[in-house]
Amino acid sequence: EAQVTQNPRYLITVTGKKLTVTCSQNMNHEYMSWYRQDPGLGLRQIYYSMNVEVTDKGDVPEGYKVSRKEKRNFPLILESPSPNQTSLYFCATRTGRYGYTFGSGTRLTVV
Amino acid sequence: EDQVTQSPEALRLQEGESSSLNCSYTVSGLRGLFWYRQDPGKGPEFLFTLYSAGEEKEKERLKATLTKKESFLHITAPKPEDSATYLCAVEAAGNKLTFGGGTRVLVKP
Numbered sequence: 001e002a003q004v005t006q007n008p009r010y011l012i013t014v015t016g017k018k019l020t021v022t023c024s025q026n027m028n029h030e031y032m033s034w035y036r037q038d039p040g041l042g043l044r045q046i047y048y049s050m051n052v053e054v055t056d057k058g059d060v061p062e063g064y065k066v067s068r069k070e071k072r073n074f075p076l077i078l079e080s081p082s083p084n085q086t087s088l089y090f091c092a093t094r095t096g097r098y099g100y101t102f103g104s105g106t107r108l109t110v111v
Numbered sequence: 112e113d114q115v116t117q118s119p120e121a122l123r124l125q126e127g128e129s130s131s132l133n134c135s136y137t138v139s140g141l142r143g144l145f146w147y148r149q150d151p152g153k154g155p156e157f158l159f160t161l162y163s164a165g166e167e168k169e170k171e172r173l174k175a176t177l178t179k180k181e182s183f184l185h186i187t188a189p190k191p192e193d194s195a196t197y198l199c200a201v202e203a204a205g206n207k208l209t210f211g212g213g214t215r216v217l218v219k220p
Contacts, residue, residue, distance in 0.1 A: 004154075031206050043155075043198070043210040050206065058207075090154050094206060099145045102154035 002027045002095045006103035013081055013110055021076045021106050023091030031094035032074040033058070034066065036087040037105075043090070049074055081110045113138040117199050117211035124218045127188050132214045134199030135181040142206075144182050146175050147198040149213070155198055158184075189218045 003026045013019050025032065033048035035058075045058030049068040063085055065077040078085060091103040115136045124130055136144065143162050147155035159168040161177040168175045172193060174185040184197055199211040 033206075033208070035210075040212070042212045043200075045208060048206065088152075095157075097160060099143070099147075099157045099160050100155075100208065101157065102147075104154050105152065107152070 002029070002093065002098075002101040004091055004093055004101050004103040006089075006091050006106050009104065009106060011106060011108050013108070015082055015110055016080050019078050019081060019108075021078075021089060021091075021108070023074045023076065023103060024072050025074075025093040025101075026072070027093065027095065028071055029093040029095060030071065032068070033092050033094075033100075034064070034074070034076050035090045035092065036060065036085075037090065038087050046076070046089075078108075081108075083110045086110050113201060113203055113207065113209040115199055115201055115209050115211035117197075117214050119214060120212065121215045122217070124186075124189055124216065126190055126218055126220050129185070129187045129189070132184040132186070132197055132199075132216070133181060134184070134211055136199075136201045136211075137180075138201045138203050138209070140204045142202040142204065144177055145200045145202065145208075146173075146182070146184055147200065149196045149198055151196075158197075186216070189216070191218050191220050194218045 030051045034046040035043045047066040049055045089106045092100045118133045146158040149155045159175040164179045196213045198213045
């Protein structure tokens, strides 16, 4: 069964303090992506990766970085978080005909 | 620009009262349309993938259909455990996934 694991589940941080949200998948899928979910705005794609060392911007990439050094991991990096990045974040992998499998989410609060 | 619009935003049903959710879309080169269920604070859970107009998929009390401009999620004789937010998403070329705003469904016993 495809699993996507995100850590941490909850994170409270201060403005400007660099943080990383980790994401790993157990099925050797090539495609991985990050989304943020905000009330009234739905799920919006931040970054995606088609394969190792291949990443591209989604709809809302400003203020975020990603890396894909190995197939199973796709961390999301906020180098200088700001309060407008307070959100619920999801990592996902493309699982063929069965769509996308999402992680359990990371609720980030930037104060 | 790809767009997905879901209606209604919220739906209150009595247990057993069947209804339909709508997802209308405009996309360049549709590769697939997905329906997900999301419970509060959790990740979206996959329900269906539809690839071409006329296609239908069923799972328990849920049935999804697809036309060239919209998809419907029919909920037949819903139970309280069907209460959730239902999300529609379209996939375009390059694995670009665009979500609608969702429909919050509340089924009262």
